[in-house]
Structures are given as structure tokens and as C-alpha cells.
Amino acid sequence: DSGVTQTPKHLITATGQRVTLRCSPRSGDLSVYWYQQSLDQGLQFLIHYYNGEERAKGNILERFSAQQFPDLHSELNLSSLELGDSALYFCASSFGDRVYEQYFGPGTRLTVT
């Protein structure tokens, strides 16, 4: 158990809909990273927040957005969903704002039908 929690575990929704994925980092960690893992693209970095501020964006679509709240939990919002957005979404946390040791949650499996 990494100490990172993600909810929900599974999500099934229809194209065009909007969903919110939630992540609670390990106690004491200030950074949250979001990743997408699909069969054809592998694990891709989406976005990084450190202590409430956006630090970097990776391959995140404009239809996706995220935020980190004062209690340090983070939410990833996915809108206008397409079939190709079906994937596993992981969040990871680390203490500092560098990538040295990231601890990953169990993931949220999103299925868009």
C-alpha cells in the first residue's frame, strides 16, 4: 500500500459526458502527478501540482483539467469524453517538487462507451 488513495476504482460513462477523478496523496506529500495509461500509448504524464500550484503540463488534452485543493487532495476533470479516453488514470505523490520518488495510487479505470 503506497498510501495514495484514488476514487472511484472503476467508472463507466458515455461519450460526451464529464467525470471527476479524485486523488489523496500520502500524508506529508505536497506534490501530486497525474498519469494516463492506455494500451496503445503506455504511461503518459499529464500534469503536476505542487502545494496547490500547477507546476508542469505533459500530454494533457484541453478537455482535461486538474486542480489541487488546500488540503492537498487533487481532482482530474475529464470532459466531452471520447472512446479513446478509456484508460487507467493514476495519480502519484511525492514530498518535494522534484520527481525523485513518486508513490502511485491504485488507479481509476475509466471506460467510455
Add this chain to the structure above:
Amino acid sequence: DAKTTQPNSMESNEEEPVHLPCNHSTISGTDYIHWYRQLPSQGPEYVIHGLTSNVNNRMASLAIAEDRKSSTLILHRATLRDAAVYYCILSGADGLTFGKGTHLIIQP
């Protein structure tokens, strides 16, 4: 981000050491070398990281070549629970850039 090259798969026997190679010929002076692994149906798990010197922790050892163009993750005594995809990653500006990794198969 600089690129890494790993074998697609490797096979080893239980209770034997495993050496997982990684080539990173375009590594820059400030890039750290990270290893993560992903067990089936789980999120990636941090294994080890290093910059120039060899590193040891309770999970593994990391041997880094003197020119830093390659490294080797060493599992000293493989168990069936070590069967996973192992990713060698160079630290980029921020998030980790995962490649395809090495699928490690452990035979009992």
C-alpha cells in the same frame, strides 16, 4: 527528455540474481536515473534512483556506468513476486516519461 533503451523481456529463475540493463547514451549531466516497476493490475512502484554513484536499498541495487551512458538494476535474489514490467527512466523537467520497459518473467 532523453531516451532509454531496454530489452523487451527477460527471463530468470527464482532465487537467482537478475541484472536488468538500460542504455541512455544521450543522458545529460543533471539527469537522474530512476527505476520503477509495475506489477499486473497495480500502479507503478518506485524501486531506486541514482545520479552517478552506485546505489543500494532494500529492494535492489543500481549500478551506473562511469560514463553514465548505461545502468543496470540488480535484484539480488529474484522471487515470483518480482515478476513485473521494469521501467528505466531519466528525470525530465517534471513528470516521469515511461517507455515500454522490460517484462521480467521469473521461473519457479
